[in-house]
Amino acid sequence: MSDLLKKTLSLLTGSAADTKRPLRKLSERELIELEAEIGGSLFGPIPAGHRREFFCLDAHTWVWHEEWFNDKKQRQVTSTRYEIHNNGILKAQDSKVYKFLEGEELRTLVLAIRLYYEAVARGIYKRDPHTGQPLTDSSAVTM
């Protein structure tokens, strides 16, 4: 492709880099905020007045954060960390209670992690979660 044609195409569609990596100007923190918004919506409707976030903090940690106002208009906050260890997933709620997840709670968390990955891969990074390949226009609308 000639340079002139490349420049023309770039003017019409944006640079090749912009097309392939539309979020490259976002910091890791901003990406986490985008992911957290999607993550918070995975567990059904969010009650009015609540703010819910669920996100992957790093390669070993997930966070559930929820804020709301109670009947006395007092702000309530619950923060839960899930730490992934080789021998289990440790849950720490408001930095106090530690226990390994099991049974339904473990199953629900893993399902949420699976759904989170599928949703952010498609919704933010525009990747097929199964192949890691960029989504085509036809596959992007199947989310």
Added chain:
Amino acid sequence: MSELPIAEQNDLKSDHIRLNAERMINNPAQMDAFFHNAETQLSSVEKTAGRIDLYAPDVPYTESTVDTQVSYVEAPAYAVEPQSRAQELEKIYFFLDTAGLVKEADDITKVVNAQRHAF
């Protein structure tokens, strides 16, 4: 399956576990596949005459109620009622399922993190 509400997926998974435990009874081929799968998920699977011990990695936090070892006695040495045998298989299946879920969560978390860093 991923499009179902989480509660419905859990119901399906529980049914799946129960069904598999029931099917494995009196089915040597499925039993072999089951323990082959166990060997890929657990830290150790020890087989001795008529008995199989499955070990998960040690759990350092004593509050956990998850068993770290279960045993299964192979037929024909297994001399208890079929119902008890089914319950034992369900327990083993649950044990393996837990190990599998933790591994899946670990794998996906690493991918999510790498995907973010790639941007």
